[in-house]
Amino acid sequence: MEVDRVLQELTIKNFAIIHDLSLTFETGMTVLTGETGAGKSIIIDAVGLLAGGRGSNEFIRHGENKCVLEGLFSMEGNSMTYDLLEQYDIASENDDVIIQRDIHRNGKNVCRINGRLVNIATLRLIGETLIDIHGQNEHQELMNPERHLAMLDQFGGESLQKTKKNYCVTFSKYTQTKKAYRKWQNTEQEFAQRLDMLQFQANDIEMAELIDREEDELLEEKNLLMNYQKIINALSEGYDALQGEENNGIDLIGQAMTGISSIEDIDHKYKQFSEVVASSYFQLQEVASDILREMDQMAYDENRLNDIEKRLEFIYQMKRKYGESIEAIKRHYEKIMLEIDQLQNREDHVNNLKIEMDMFSKELIDKGDILSEMRQVIALKLEEAIHEQFKELFMDKVILKVHFFEKNQEDILSRAHETGFDRIEFYIATNPGEPLKPLVKVASGGELSRIMLAMKTIFSKTQGLTSIIFDEVDTGVSGRVAQAIANKIYMVAMHSQVLCITHLPQVAAMSNHHLFISKTIIDERTETHVVALAETEKVNEVARMLAGTEITKLTIEHAKELINLAEIQKDKTTNK
Known part of the structure; x- marks a missing residue:
């Protein structure tokens, strides 16, 4: 089963020994091979930084001021990424997520998601929904017991998630009610002080006699008074021009109206002229009357201006104490009146909260017990599924149990x-x-790698479209164990895009795509180069991994056989 690409493109500039590198990634399983120090892990480090990993100016290429990392990801079908982008108000188009991170020599990090600036914490939250990196020493989930419950729940699927969400709703109601109940159990003196304070606030607001839109209306009136002289001058000038004693505009338009009306019967267009001029004449007469009336009514009242400024200052003080607007102050008043009523009838209120809390506690216990029972059943299924995976990884003697601490x-x-x-x-x-002991205390590095692979094989089916990166998790194994690990990584790649750094020819042979990493010296500087290998080139690279430096005809034949066997194994895995 093929999945969409999650990490589609990666651009790296001035990062460690990489000067300028652009890569396109495909679906399925991609391996990265090459000599030690060529830059394989550097590429994975760059992807890790795009996922919110810890950055440092030590990553910057010598002689440069900053490094720039950019990745294009697809989030199609990934509801966790969608939800986080919406939560942080980050726009997205065509289900694409573009992450860019610049690390400057002075230590400054600039992170952008779809062009929007974000902090490292936000980048990490969103990045973790797109990329899952596992290195030789990076088994964070397995090595953190606090994450084990989440891993079990993930295996439980939608039915458990629904039950868990149902429990969470009740838990929230219970904790809120419990908090309110405890608050209302405070000492009598504290409640008396609280009641006095609220009654003072209520009285203060009542005495203010605030009116809706009062502040806006006062500001308008203040503006008129402060501009009184400017308004009067403008109106006077306008009135004189329209209807002054000599050569006023209205009289002149009246003359034009009389002249044109005398010929309006001769032609239709003259009648139109006459109508327009007549309309303008009567409109100007009307506005001239309005201007005169306005001037008669206007008066400058310095006392009124002082009263307005005092009232506005008083409203500002009330806003500073009780809310950002008159509407907010009134809402605050309603809220404190409700609390005053509760304080004055405290005993009834506390009794009601107690009844409500007891009801939610019973409901919480019932839902919590159902959730626990589901987890017990799911734990047995997970243990069985992991044991099946262990068999295929030649760990059939290993037993993993989900230990429930006694309640x-x-x-x-x-x-x-x-x-x-x-x-x-x-x-x-x-x-x-x-005896069974905590995994975090007894498992070796090699065992952790295989346990993690077993779990990834199981969980990749339910995790959604995520890029999973394995950074040399196959170190220290060989032979049939190496082949088993290769098979498991390929199984994970059936449900998630996988990028894998490896030194094992068995893993390289199982890949759908093969990138070869090398380094060259240009102008006395080391630079990393990446080449996508064709089928014949892949044979040569697998032969090199088998034989080391000297490739013989026999190792070529061995490499071809290994790749052919891998193709057979892939067909079997795909058709399971």
Whole structure:
């Protein structure tokens, strides 16, 4: 089953030994191979920085002022990315996400998502929904017991998520009610002081006698008074021009109206002239009357201006104390009147909260128990699924169990959290007869790599479209274990785009796409080059990985056989 590309394009400029590099990535499994120090891990580091990894000016190429990283990702079908972009008001087109990060020599980081500036925390939140990087020492989820419950829930699928969401709604109602109940159980003295303060505020607002739109109307009136002289001068000048004692505009237009009206019967167009001039004449007469009336009514009142300024200052003081607008102050008044009523009838209110809290606590316990029961069933299925994966990774003697810590039913509400009552941790026994112990304490690096691969094989089907990057997770293995790891990585690539740095020919042979990383010296500077290998070139590279520096006819034949066997294995895996 092929999935869409998540990481589609990557551009790297002045990053470590990379001067200027642009890469296009495909679906399925892509391996990156090459000599040590050629820049394979540098490319993965660049992708990690686009996902919100810790940046440093040490990444900047020697002699440059900054490095620039840019990635084009697809988020089609990835609801987590959609939700986060919407939450942070970041626009997106065509389901694309463009992430750019500039690291400057002075340590400044500039991050953009779809052109919008974001901080590192936001970049990390969104980046983690697009890219999942696993290196030799990067098994964060497995090594963090607090993440184990989320991993179990992820395996539970939609039915568990629905039950969990239902529990979360009740948990939120319970905690809010509990907080309110505790607040209302404070000392009598505190409530008396609170009541006095609220009554003072209510009285203060009532005495203010604030009116809707009062401030806007006062500002308009103040503006008229402050511009009184300018307005009077303009109106006088306009009135004199229209209807002054000599050569006023209206009389002249009246003469024009009389003259043109005398010929309006001769031709239709003269009648139009006459109508327009007559209309203008009567309109100007009317506006002249309005201007005169306005001037008669206007009066400058300095006392009124002082009163307005005092009232506006008073409204400003009220806004500073109770709200940003008169409407907000009135809403605050309604809120404190409700609280005054509750304080004056505190006993009834506390009793009602107690009844409500008891109701939510019972509902929370019922929903929490249902959630716990579902997790117990899902844990058994997860253990069985992981054991099947272990068999294929030659770890059939290893036992992994989901350990549920015992719950104290008498104290269960105080230990409830937003994800339920359960606290779990993955336990493991690596050899028969050994007791189960916490995974984080007993698993070796090689075992962690294979355990993580087993889980990724299972979880990749439910994680959505994510780029999963394996950075030399196959280090220290060989033979049949190496082939088993190659098969697992390919299985993950059936559901997620996979990029894999490897030194194992078995893994390289299983790839859908092969990028060869090399370094050259140009103008006494080391630079990284990347080439997508054709089929014959892939054979030569796999032969080099098998034999080392000297490639013989025999190693070429061995490489061809390994690739042919990989194709057979891929067909089997695809048709399962």
